Amino acid sequence: MKLELGYIYIKDIQFAEKSKVENGTLYVNKEEIKALVMEDQNFKSVEVELAKPGDSTRIMPVKDVIEPRVKVEGPGGIFPGMVSKVQTVGSGKTHVLKGAAVITTGKIVGFQEGIIDMTGTGAEYTPFSKLNNLVLVCQPVEGLKQHEHEKALRFAGYKIAIHLGELARTLVPDESEVFETPTVKEGFKLYPELPRVAYVLMLQSQGLMHDTYVYGVDAKQSLTTMLYPTEIMDGAIVSGNCVSACDKNTTYHHINNPVIHDLFSEHGKTLNFVGVIITNENVYLADKERSSDWSAKLAEFLGLDGVIISQEGFGNPDTDLIMNCKKIEAKGIKTVIITDEYAGRDGSSQSLADADVSANAVVTGGNANEVINLPALEKVIGYTSVADIIAGGFSGSLHEDGSITAELQVITGATNEMGFNKLSAR
Amino acid sequence: MVKEIERAGIPVVHMCTVVPISLTVGANRIVPTIAIPHPLGNPALTMEEEKDIRRNLVARALRALETEVTEQTVFEK
Numbered sequence: 022m023k024l025e026l027g028y029i030y031i032k033d034i035q036f037a038e039k040s041k042v043e044n045g046t047l048y049v050n051k052e053e054i055k056a057l058v059m060e061d062q063n064f065k066s067v068e069v070e071l072a073k074p075g076d077s078t079r080i081m082p083v084k085d086v087i088e089p090r091v092k093v094e095g096p097g098g099i100f101p102g103m104v105s106k107v108q109t110v111g112s113g114k115t116h117v118l119k120g121a122a123v124i125t126t127g128k129i130v131g132f133q134e135g136i137i138d139m140t141g142t143g144a145e146y147t148p149f150s151k152l153n154n155l156v157l158v159c160q161p162v163e164g165l166k167q168h169e170h171e172k173a174l175r176f177a178g179y180k181i182a183i184h185l186g187e188l189a190r191t192l193v194p195d196e197s198e199v200f201e202t203p204t205v206k207e208g209f210k211l212y213p214e215l216p217r218v219a220y221v222l223m224l225q226s227q228g229l230m231h232d233t234y235v236y237g238v239d240a241k242q243s244l245t246t247m248l249y250p251t252e253i254m255d256g257a258i259v260s261g262n263c264v265s266a267c268d269k270n271t272t273y274h275h276i277n278n279p280v281i282h283d284l285f286s287e288h289g290k291t292l293n294f295v296g297v298i299i300t301n302e303n304v305y306l307a308d309k310e311r312s313s314d315w316s317a318k319l320a321e322f323l324g325l326d327g328v329i330i331s332q333e334g335f336g337n338p339d340t341d342l343i344m345n346c347k348k349i350e351a352k353g354i355k356t357v358i359i360t361d362e363y364a365g366r367d368g369s370s371q372s373l374a375d376a377d378v379s380a381n382a383v384v385t386g387g388n389a390n391e392v393i394n395l396p397a398l399e400k401v402i403g404y405t406s407v408a409d410i411i412a413g414g415f416s417g418s419l420h421e422d423g424s425i426t427a428e429l430q431v432i433t434g435a436t437n438e439m440g441f442n443k444l445s446a447r
Numbered sequence: 448m449v450k451e452i453e454r455a456g457i458p459v460v461h462m463c464t465v466v467p468i469s470l471t472v473g474a475n476r477i478v479p480t481i482a483i484p485h486p487l488g489n490p491a492l493t494m495e496e497e498k499d500i501r502r503n504l505v506a507r508a509l510r511a512l513e514t515e516v517t518e519q520t521v522f523e524k
Contacts, residue, residue, distance in 0.1 A: 227484075304482045304483035304484055305464070305481075305483075306465060306466060337483055340468055343467070374465075375468050375471050
């Protein structure tokens with residue numbers, strides 16, 4: 022399967038009469054966006070705001086971040102099974118508004134959404150401070166249940182991202198990149214000497230709005246299965262998560278998965294990137310056992326030599342992570358796991374809830390309990406009042422002057438377990 | 448908590464869903480429960496059925512508490 026991504030670089034975002042992309046600027050008609058969001062009767066009102074790199078702006082509580090893309094050649098459309106009809110994506114050509122994003126906000130659960138700061142200390146911890154963001158602040162109608170609010174907001178985000186992506190349909194990309202995955206048979210012939218490596222992508226699926234969707238299927242109701250890596254670039258996997266902000270994978274993380282991009286860059290050189298095994302993180306022990314059994318079985322079936330495993334979230338998913346690692350290693354296949362840590366504010370506590378000797382190659386996204394101070398910023402998009410109850414915040418987190426003292430876990434994407442971030446201790 | 452209470456000389460039964468974590472942290476008597484968000488119940492069942500589940504699990508836990516163990520033991524029945 023072969024996909025070409027055409028990047029149109031976005032360096033600025035502005036409101037204008039007509040929505041368009043011109044000379045690296047994304048122009049957006051605000052009223053048009055509002056009207057599209059308000060098509061959903063679950064919303065009482067919507068505000069549309071801009072947040073650019075360096076702005077003295079705080080966005081909270083953030084639900085999802087989505088990159089605008091459009092399919093210009095090949096079958097299917099972006100976010101298949103969710104917005105576009107169900108059809109296998111991942112081949113042909115897709116245009117990307119690189120440098121732009123749609124951010125959805127709302128008080129759904131309150132304590133399980135995150136913060137994005139566009140400047141200052143907080144901005145260093147989140148990749149989304151570098152983007153030109155269109156922020157949707159949607160007010161639900163009275164009495165809308167939390168799960169209905171989550172779903173409405175999730176779809177509002179996709180709809181607007183697809184709408185903006187359409188602006189790139191006829192543009193000539195500034196740069197293009199091609200990603201190709203051979204069939205298993207071809208891969209053996211092409212690279213007989215190279216180690217066969219796959220990626221085990223763990224998806225948050227604990228239920229109660231800790232959910233991820235694959236081609237529209239709720240991941241907690243799915244068995245472990247396989248995807249071509251390029252399917253994910255076309256939005257086959259989307260986030261429906263209201264969970265601790267620092268290590269949840271937003272939809273932006275999924276379509277830009279850095280493990281996939283890095284494996285592709287080594288494909289045919291140092292390794293043969295065979296494909297992606299997706300597995301879930303359910304709340305029943307039998308599900309955890311079954312799903313990790315299947316990860317190991319598929320890894321063996323594909324004749325792999327090595328596997329990279331990335332986790333999403335923390336706590337009981339640490340057990341899914343260790344089960345995947347242990348069972349795949351038991352098949353004689355080497356593993357590297359990517360996780361993050363909840364090692365206490367002084368960093369001296371046990372980092373993961375579970376452990377095993379076979380987890381001997383570990384990459385960490387950082388300690389989510391680290392306490393940080395976020396300065397007061399001039400503008401707040403959304404609602405500051407949730408700072409005291411957000412996961413990682415505590416009573417007194419929000420100070421009178423608008424500054425915040427909280428654990429790193431409040432920042433969207435701060436300890437991402439796909440290794441999305443650039444910040445390191447070195 | 449399980450380990451600290453046992454250190455004080457009081458035997459403990461850990462009722463939990465993710466048995467592997469309980470084994471990793473070193474609980475000695477473990478009773479597996481239903482699911483992480485509802486360890487002692489099941490919202491898919493009626494109140495009466497849930498009460499049965501709870502009674503059986505507590506009875507099993509009490510039995511585990513009375514049982515001498517020489518190694519980490521999971522009480523499946």
